[in-house]
Amino acid sequence: MKNWLISADDLGSLRAGISPEKKRSSRTLENFEHNSSVFSACNHKLLHGQRTSPLCDMRYGTYPLSWNGCELIACYNCAAMLGIDISFPQVVFEFELNRMHYLFPNGYWGTAPKKLWYFFDKHGMTYRSFRSGEEFAKRARTSRASCGIISFWNNKRSTAKLHGHDFFSGGLHTVAYRWRAGRFMVYNLYGGDTAARSMSDIAEAYREKRFIIGYIFDGDLKG
Numbered sequence: 229m230k231n232w233l234i235s236a237d238d239l240g241s242l243r244a245g246i247s248p249e250k251k252r253s254s255r256t257l258e259n260f261e262h263n264s265s266v267f268s269a270c271n272h273k274l275l276h277g278q279r280t281s282p283l284c285d286m287r288y289g290t291y292p293l294s295w296n297g298c299e300l301i302a303c304y305n306c307a308a309m310l311g312i313d314i315s316f317p318q319v320v321f322e323f324e325l326n327r328m329h330y331l332f333p334n335g336y337w338g339t340a341p342k343k344l345w346y347f348f349d350k351h352g353m354t355y356r357s358f359r360s361g362e363e364f365a366k367r368a369r370t371s372r373a374s375c376g377i378i379s380f381w382n383n384k385r386s387t388a389k390l391h392g393h394d395f396f397s398g399g400l401h402t403v404a405y406r407w408r409a410g411r412f413m414v415y416n417l418y419g420g421d422t423a424a425r426s427m428s429d430i431a432e433a434y435r436e437k438r439f440i441i442g443y444i445f446d447g448d449l450k451g
Contacts, residue, residue: 233348234318234323236260240380256324259287263317273308273451275301275316279419288338289329297443298321298416299339303413305348305404311376311450312351322347326439341402341441342380354446361439368444370402373408376444378430380437400440405430406449 233239236257263286266273270282278284278301284294293300304319323329328339348355358364361380368376379402406413406424413424414433425435 232322232346234350236324255290256321259289259324260317260321262287263320264315264375267317267392270316274305274366274414274424276423277419277421278416280422286317286320288324293320294419296338299341299344299379301416302402302404306375306377307351309355309404309406309449309451310353310445310447312353314351315377316323319347322350323357338400339402341400344377344443348443348445355443356446358444359444361431361434364439364442364444365429368405368407368412368430368442370407370444373406373449374444374446375404375406375449376442377402377404378433378442379440380434381440382437383405401437403433405433 236310266282266285275283278297279294283301284292286293286297288296288300300316300320300323303323304314304316307314307319309438317327323339328343328346332379345355345357347353355376358367364378379400381400403417404415406415407430410428412427412430414427414430415421415424417425417433
């Protein structure tokens, strides 16, 4: 398992590194202070559209969460549903601290969906992962209330690849959902959402997209 860092004290080794590492560690702390201040008045337990306030005023790397924050929002929402005591600014901080940015450290491409399990393992979020959208849609209908995360490319087809990565694909998106009483409630499906979107089939969330990976959590819902 990756050695997952969780506190500012863990930055000591980064500060002792070369100049770029020092600059990155300084930005990580500055972002944490900024995000904590911006989020302090937010009383929402679960988060919705990343282009809404205060999310759009928070930072991940050198970009606002409205641009690259979907994986962080999804992870926080599921952690909250599972009763894990962690603040959203702390989630953002941990992802920056552990260099979870996808491809570039400035956060331009967001976070690699297939690496989210590092966060899950550290915080005791037992999960199953699926690479097939059809299989995931079947398994998401669990026998009891549950939650999960889905990542997908925004375009149905890739228009270009470079070293195995999809580019010019309209980007990727990651959302959290809750399954209860025969309905799926999907959070942050669109950046301007102010409430969860209800659907009977979770595949509705990615039917016109290209499925990347889905996670289903096995813990009991607390929220």
